[in-house]
Amino acid sequence: MSTAAKPPPEICNLLALRQATRRLTQLYDHFLAPSGVRGTQFSILARLKARGPMPIGEMAEAMVMDRTTLARNLMPLRRQRLVAVTPGVDRRRREIRLTDKGLATIEAALPLWRRAQHHFEARYGGGEAERLRAMLREVAATELAGGG
Amino acid sequence: MSTAAKPPPEICNLLALRQATRRLTQLYDHFLAPSGVRGTQFSILARLKARGPMPIGEMAEAMVMDRTTLARNLMPLRRQRLVAVTPGVDRRRREIRLTDKGLATIEAALPLWRRAQHHFEARYGGGEAERLRAMLREVAATELAGGG
DNA sequence: GCAAAATAGGGGCATATGCGCATAATAGCC
DNA sequence: GGCTATTATGCGCATATGCCCCTATTTTGC
Numbered sequence: 001m002s003t004a005a006k007p008p009p010e011i012c013n014l015l016a017l018r019q020a021t022r023r024l025t026q027l028y029d030h031f032l033a034p035s036g037v038r039g040t041q042f043s044i045l046a047r048l049k050a051r052g053p054m055p056i057g058e059m060a061e062a063m064v065m066d067r068t069t070l071a072r073n074l075m076p077l078r079r080q081r082l083v084a085v086t087p088g089v090d091r092r093r094r095e096i097r098l099t100d101k102g103l104a105t106i107e108a109a110l111p112l113w114r115r116a117q118h119h120f121e122a123r124y125g126g127g128e129a130e131r132l133r134a135m136l137r138e139v140a141a142t143e144l145a146g147g148g
Numbered sequence: 149m150s151t152a153a154k155p156p157p158e159i160c161n162l163l164a165l166r167q168a169t170r171r172l173t174q175l176y177d178h179f180l181a182p183s184g185v186r187g188t189q190f191s192i193l194a195r196l197k198a199r200g201p202m203p204i205g206e207m208a209e210a211m212v213m214d215r216t217t218l219a220r221n222l223m224p225l226r227r228q229r230l231v232a233v234t235p236g237v238d239r240r241r242r243e244i245r246l247t248d249k250g251l252a253t254i255e256a257a258l259p260l261w262r263r264a265q266h267h268f269e270a271r272y273g274g275g276e277a278e279r280l281r282a283m284l285r286e287v288a289a290t291e292l293a294g295g296g
Numbered sequence: 297g298c299a300a301a302a303t304a305g306g307g308g309c310a311t312a313t314g315c316g317c318a319t320a321a322t323a324g325c326c
Numbered sequence: 327g328g329c330t331a332t333t334a335t336g337c338g339c340a341t342a343t344g345c346c347c348c349t350a351t352t353t354t355g356c
Contacts, residue, residue, distance in 0.1 A: 013277055092335070132283050
């Protein structure tokens with residue numbers, strides 16, 4: 001019977017996440033600007049560099065992203081010749097791979113990204129940031145809408 | 149010097165946030181679907197219900213959102229006659245307010261939202277969720293790109 | 297009182313996000 | 327070997343996000 005029985009929308013987990021994401025997107029895009037790639041594009045290029053070529057669907061799942069979203073996020077990268085999409089052995093699949101220009105771009109972007117990381121962790125605390133990432137990874141890894 | 153001197157992109161704070169946001173958006177939109185509003189729209193309507201009419205710029209700042217983004221997020225809500233935008237006394241400003249239909253909609257959406265909250269906190273832990281929100285609020289409240 | 301500065305907002309451009317439907321291609325059954 | 331189920335993907339529609347430039351309005355300076 002306390003007033004806390006019906007939690008008010010001010011404590012919405014989704015709203016808190018979205019607001020923090022918008023704020024952090026500002027920060028990372030600001031630092032990454034000289035490299036010409038956005039935060040989302042950085043993630044894609046960095047993953048390709050670390051793991052090598054992979055099909056769209058596989059990367060989409062790893063990124064917790066809709067396949068069609070990733071496919072369209074790739075379009076500006078393809079226009080700029082940073083990634084190439086080629087048919088795989090299984091011709092239903094299409095492999096994404098870094099071009100030489102894409103490799104050069106991600107390597108130029110890496111120190112900028114590190115500066116964004118440091119800037120954030122200087123403001124927020126390195127240990128706190130690590131705890132935050134751990135929590136977020138757990139959220140991202142859980143099939144929330146399903147039965148699991 | 150250990151190999152940890154150059155942190156790898158796998159520990160990107162922004163990527164972790166985006167992935168968790170995508171996952172949580174799935175969850176909340178799934179639960180909110182019967183009400184016909186998305187998570188973002190729910191936040192807007194809920195805020196209007198709690199705080200009363202307010203100008204676009206003021207809400208945008210409170211939501212850590214670009215003014216133009218909020219203005220466009222309002223368009224589908226205006227089309228559905230859930231909110232109305234009227235000129236203020238200072239005719240540069242435009243006041244957003246809930247319509248009767250908007251009030252009915254947010255009140256119908258509230259129990260659905262609570263179910264989403266409960267679902268999340270059942271999977272993730274209520275205390276953990278509270279800690280997560282506290283961290284995210286701190287991130288959202290900080291002027292990260294600026295000097296502060 | 298009028299010109300300049302400041303403020304609130306809109307529209308264009310580009311990216312990011314995901315659902316539903318359609319298409320292409322492989323795998324499996326018989 | 328051809329029909330069917332499965333899989334990988336694309337495309338249209340709609341929302342979400344933010345930057346830059348422009349317009350409208352108020353405030354300020356003189």
